[in-house]
Amino acid sequence: MNALVFRHHVNGKKNDFANWVEGCFDDKNLAKKLRKARSQKAMMDVLRKELHTKQMVKIDDANHLDEIANFIRQDLIKMLLAAGSGHSAGTLGMADVFTALYFNVLNHRPRQPNWEGRDRLFLSNGHITPVRYAAMARAGYFPLSELKTLRQFGTRLQGHPEREKLPGVENTSGPLGSGLAQAAGVAYGARMDGKRFNVYCICGDGEMDEGNHWEAVLWAGKNALPNLTLIIDRNNIQIDGFTEDVMPLEPLREKYEAFRWHVIDVDGHSIQSIIDACNEALSVREQPVAIIAHTIPGKGVDFIENKFEWHGKPPNKEEAKKALHQLRTLAGKIQGEHE
Amino acid sequence: MSVVKAAHLVRNLYGEVKQRPTRDGYGDGLVDAAKKDKRIVALCADLTDSTRNAKFAKEFPDRFIEAGIAEQALVTIGAGLATYGKIPYVSSYAAFCPGRCWEQIRTTASLNNVPLKVMGMHAGISVGPDGATHQALEDIATMRSIPNMIVVAPADYHEAYKAVVESAKIDSPIYIRFGRDKVPIITTEKSPFRIGRAEVYRTGKDVTVVACGPLVYEALMAAKEIEGEIDVEVISNHTIKPLDQKTLLKSVKKTGAVVTAEEHQVNGGLGGAISELLAKNNPAPVEMVAVMDRFGESGPPDVLMEAFGMKKKDVIAAIRKVVKRK
Numbered sequence: 130m131n132a133l134v135f136r137h138h139v140n141g142k143k144n145d146f147a148n149w150v151e152g153c154f155d156d157k158n159l160a161k162k163l164r165k166a167r168s169q170k171a172m173m174d175v176l177r178k179e180l181h182t183k184q185m186v187k188i189d190d191a192n193h194l195d196e197i198a199n200f201i202r203q204d205l206i207k208m209l210l211a212a213g214s215g216h217s218a219g220t221l222g223m224a225d226v227f228t229a230l231y232f233n234v235l236n237h238r239p240r241q242p243n244w245e246g247r248d249r250l251f252l253s254n255g256h257i258t259p260v261r262y263a264a265m266a267r268a269g270y271f272p273l274s275e276l277k278t279l280r281q282f283g284t285r286l287q288g289h290p291e292r293e294k295l296p297g298v299e300n301t302s303g304p305l306g307s308g309l310a311q312a313a314g315v316a317y318g319a320r321m322d323g324k325r326f327n328v329y330c331i332c333g334d335g336e337m338d339e340g341n342h343w344e345a346v347l348w349a350g351k352n353a354l355p356n357l358t359l360i361i362d363r364n365n366i367q368i369d370g371f372t373e374d375v376m377p378l379e380p381l382r383e384k385y386e387a388f389r390w391h392v393i394d395v396d397g398h399s400i401q402s403i404i405d406a407c408n409e410a411l412s413v414r415e416q417p418v419a420i421i422a423h424t425i426p427g428k429g430v431d432f433i434e435n436k437f438e439w440h441g442k443p444p445n446k447e448e449a450k451k452a453l454h455q456l457r458t459l460a461g462k463i464q465g466e467h468e
Numbered sequence: 469m470s471v472v473k474a475a476h477l478v479r480n481l482y483g484e485v486k487q488r489p490t491r492d493g494y495g496d497g498l499v500d501a502a503k504k505d506k507r508i509v510a511l512c513a514d515l516t517d518s519t520r521n522a523k524f525a526k527e528f529p530d531r532f533i534e535a536g537i538a539e540q541a542l543v544t545i546g547a548g549l550a551t552y553g554k555i556p557y558v559s560s561y562a563a564f565c566p567g568r569c570w571e572q573i574r575t576t577a578s579l580n581n582v583p584l585k586v587m588g589m590h591a592g593i594s595v596g597p598d599g600a601t602h603q604a605l606e607d608i609a610t611m612r613s614i615p616n617m618i619v620v621a622p623a624d625y626h627e628a629y630k631a632v633v634e635s636a637k638i639d640s641p642i643y644i645r646f647g648r649d650k651v652p653i654i655t656t657e658k659s660p661f662r663i664g665r666a667e668v669y670r671t672g673k674d675v676t677v678v679a680c681g682p683l684v685y686e687a688l689m690a691a692k693e694i695e696g697e698i699d700v701e702v703i704s705n706h707t708i709k710p711l712d713q714k715t716l717l718k719s720v721k722k723t724g725a726v727v728t729a730e731e732h733q734v735n736g737g738l739g740g741a742i743s744e745l746l747a748k749n750n751p752a753p754v755e756m757v758a759v760m761d762r763f764g765e766s767g768p769p770d771v772l773m774e775a776f777g778m779k780k781k782d783v784i785a786a787i788r789k790v791v792k793r794k
Contacts, residue, residue: 251548292551292580299551301579304571307544311576314548314556318509321530341572344541351536 135169146172181240185268188232194400197267198228199456202429204263204276206452209443212259212280215288218426218439219333220260222364222397226422227264229403230329239269242297248326249315251300253308253342254333254362255289256441261298262286270297306339308332309359313349313417316357327411331360335367338376343388349417350389357417358410359390362397364426366437385419397422430455476659477669482692487650490681491589493628494646495520498557499527500629501636508636509549511535513542513560518648519589521559539565540572543586547576550584555636562588562604562645570610577641578616584641586611587632591621591645592731593764593772594682603764604645609736611643612709618642619709620663621730621738623684624653627706630661638663647731649769651682666712668719672701675787676719676726680705680738683729683757683778690783698791708738716742717749725794726754727786731778734758753793755786 138145144164151160166172201224209215238244266273278284285295289303300311312330369375385392391413395406410418427433430452502508511533512521525532535542546556577584591604612619622628635642670691679687684704691700728739739756746752
């Protein structure tokens with residue numbers, strides 16, 4: 130915007146930006162600050178500062194959330210195609226959970242990823258990190274254009290997430306079964322210090338074969354951590370087949386209950402149900418909470434759905450085209466842009 | 469040809485010296501460090517007493533955390549606490565931690581780059597009657613292969629105490645190994661100590677003995693015994709990673725021959741680290757006093773140290789051998 134245009138909108142008689150902020154966002158404070166900023170530079174400084182410390186706005190509208198999840202799925206197809214390797218089924222299946230977390234449940238500041246008061250989100254099954262990256266980019270942590278660098282040399286978006294590489298990633302993961310213990314450690318430390326934030330951990334169901342995970346389940350149950358919520362991606366598949374064939378986990382709910390956890394079963398593709406379960410978890414103060422999110426691996430793309438063969442492979446060009454078409458047309462319900 | 473004054477070793481070094489296990493240095497060092505830094509917490513895996521955490525647990529009950537018999541959880545819960553902002557000391561027997569949880573240490577401490585302090589007790593064959601399963605002899609090798617990891621093996625109570633106190637101030641993961649059995653106290657409270665710096669405890673011109681743990685005492689005794697015959701320099705190399713290259717290379721430039729001495733497997737430990745350094749910078753002959761690629765067994769600590777070649781006479785034999793190769 131050049132100086133002339135700026136002066137047209139901001140002058141002695143009016144301040145269109147301040148009015149717009151007040152009218153559209155109902156943010157009187159910011160409007161007041163903008164009215165005080167007389168120059169273009171001063172106004173930019175106010176906005177930068179505001180953005181930097183801005184808490185993520187919680188989105189309640191179900192259609193809007195579904196739309197975000199759909200965009201994240203499209204991002205995933207493009208990312209995996211560009212990367213040429215990676216995990217399709219688990220990432221697509223968790224798009225709704227990550228949308229619920231990043232756009233409603235979590236208290237966080239995308240422009241200030243290390244904000245001390247943030248809710249912590251630990252990812253135990255690091256191989257589904259692309260869905261986290263996509264959700265983070267959509268939430269404003271980094272530009273969407275960076276998503277296509279997934280798994281490339283020099284990228285911050287490592288094949289499995291690294292805490293040291295990308296701000297906002299709480300834990301390095303990939304080797305399975307270690308995420309919950311770390312999340313529980315943070316929850317314990319936060320309780321020691323009377324901190325108010327919550328700790329979330331997402332884990333896969335296959336990785337519950339790991340002893341390290343159950344050690345942490347025992348420990349968190351013993352310590353009755355009220356600020357810890359585990360979200361289990363119950364998609365029933367792992368690399369060698371269905372979980373119940375490879376290493377049966379059922380009765381899963383009863384296992385956690387026996388370990389002194391409060392358990393909530395939820396439809397992992399109903400964003401509202403996921404949000405409600407997370408809110409219920411906050412009200413449980415005497416136990417850690419496990420939310421078993423029943424998901425469909427590959428959700429949103431019919432030829433990937435429920436196929437364990439798609440656990441660890443990306444789509445090729447043709448498959449990606451087909452997948453994107455399905456997502457853009459909501460599986461044929463609406464017309465695609467090229468039809 | 470004499471003990472270096474700057475090192476401030478105990479006065480009666482070659483006579484009767486007091487003895488204490490290095491694990492006592494951990495227990496006392498931890499409590500004193502924790503008094504100064506509220507972020508310090510300690511975690512243990514059902515071995516509170518023998519890992520010398522009892523004093524800490526009594527003094528700071530709210531900061532002592534029981535992990536149960538679960539070394540993988542011990543380390544990963546600790547790593548979580550470290551990401552949050554605590555300085556966690558996790559301890560068990562070295563055979564179990566880091567023995568059982570190497571990958572967890574690699575990923576959640578070193579790759580995460582958080583200040584997790586891994587304290588391995590009961591390292592070496594001097595554990596005694598418990599036998600091979602409980603005698604960690606591979607921990608230096610496994611820990612020093614991990615990037616970001618500092619590895620320290622103190623020689624006596626005071627070195628152990630100082631290593632623990634100083635480790636709290638270093639914003640990095642670190643592994644420190646301690647022994648179960650009493651070992652001679654060769655340094656004093658005032659002896660200089662810094663993680664990452666090798667200390668020359670005795671100067672000499674013919675051979676450099678680089679030792680860590682209880683072998684530092686044996687090396688000093690060996691040097692004394694053959695002082696008329698061979699002039700031996702003794703370096704206490706408590707920090708195996710990162711090595712104090714300057715001190716070590718300066719000494720080897722002078723002597724031209726090296727003996728390494730450690731209560732650890734011959735492969736991958738202090739001897740390996742020193743050999744790597746010399747191969748790249750000053751290829752001098754090296755003899756190693758170490759456990760020769762085999763497991764320990766039950767027995768009284770002194771009998772085992774004798775049987776596994778960890779005594780003064782073994783150091784002397786290695787010195788004589790290396791001198792001939794010069």
